[in-house]
Amino acid sequence: MSKSVFSQRTVIAVVLIVLAGLIFFNNILDWHLFSSLSQWWPLLLIFFGLSHLVSSHGNKSMGTVILILGVVFQLIAFDRLHFNFFDLFWPAILLVIGLNLLKKNPAGKDVTVKGSKQETNVLDLFAIFSGSKHSFMSTDFKGGNCMVLFGGMEVDLKDVKTEQKDVVINITALFGGIDIAVPKGWKVITRGTPLFGGFDDExxxxxxxxxxxxxxxxxxxxFGGASVVDELK
Structure with a gap:
C-alpha cells in the first residue's frame, strides 16, 4: 500500500520542487521564464491527473477527467482549439458518471433484509435526483461503491464486520452529499481531492x-460534500 501512495506523492513532490527551483532562479537571474505563464498553467492539471492515475490508491475517475481537461486547456492555450469552459463541463460530468458506473464490485453483492437492516458484503449504491438511507450488517464486509448525483445519501455501516485486513469504499458525490457511519474501532484512511466541495471526518x-x-x-x-461520522442523525 505504501508503495502506491509513495508513487503518487512523489509525482506531486517532484513537480513542486522543480517549480520552486524555477521560480527561485527566475527571480535571482532575471530569466523571464514566466512571461508566457498563461500558456503553460494547464500542465498543473495534467500532472495532478497523472498523479492519481499512477497510483492504485488514486481516484482514477477524477484523474482521468482532470488529465483530459488539462490536455484540452493546454491545446486551447496554444490556440489549437476554440471553445470555452462550459463546452467541457457537462461532458466531463457525464464522463465521471459513466466511469463510476463501470466500476466492478467483488462477488457477494446480493442484499437480504433482516429487520431494519440489509445484509450484504459489498456496497453498490447509486442515487440520482433523490435521497436515500441505508443501514447494513455483514459478517465479511468487502467494501464497494457509493455514488450520488443531485441528491443525498446516508450509509450506516456501524454493524458490519469483516474478515479482510483492508476494505475499500469508493464514493462519488456530484452536486450532492454522502454521509457514512463507520464501525467503531476501525482504522479509517481517506484519499481524494474535493473540487468545489468538501470532505470531513466528523x-x-x-x-x-x-x-x-x-x-x-x-x-x-x-460541487457537493461527503463526511465520515460515528452516528447518522
Whole structure:
C-alpha cells in the first residue's frame, strides 16, 4: 500500500520542487521564464491527473477527467482549439458518471433484509435526483461503491464486520452529499481531492483498536460534500 501512495506523492513532490527551483532562479537571474505563464498553467492539471492515475490508491475517475481537461486547456492555450469552459463541463460530468458506473464490485453483492437492516458484503449504491438511507450488517464486509448525483445519501455501516485486513469504499458525490457511519474501532484512511466541495471526518472517537481492519475511503466530490461520522442523525 505504501508503495502506491509513495508513487503518487512523489509525482506531486517532484513537480513542486522543480517549480520552486524555477521560480527561485527566475527571480535571482532575471530569466523571464514566466512571461508566457498563461500558456503553460494547464500542465498543473495534467500532472495532478497523472498523479492519481499512477497510483492504485488514486481516484482514477477524477484523474482521468482532470488529465483530459488539462490536455484540452493546454491545446486551447496554444490556440489549437476554440471553445470555452462550459463546452467541457457537462461532458466531463457525464464522463465521471459513466466511469463510476463501470466500476466492478467483488462477488457477494446480493442484499437480504433482516429487520431494519440489509445484509450484504459489498456496497453498490447509486442515487440520482433523490435521497436515500441505508443501514447494513455483514459478517465479511468487502467494501464497494457509493455514488450520488443531485441528491443525498446516508450509509450506516456501524454493524458490519469483516474478515479482510483492508476494505475499500469508493464514493462519488456530484452536486450532492454522502454521509457514512463507520464501525467503531476501525482504522479509517481517506484519499481524494474535493473540487468545489468538501470532505470531513466528523468522528469523535478516532483511536483504532489493536489489529483493527483498515477502511480506506477513496472520494471524488464536486460541487457537493461527503463526511465520515460515528452516528447518522
Amino acid at each position: 468522528r469523535k472517537e478516532i483511536t483504532p483498536d489493536t489489529d483493527a481492519p483498515v477502511l480506506e475511503i477513496r472520494y471524488f466530490v464536486m
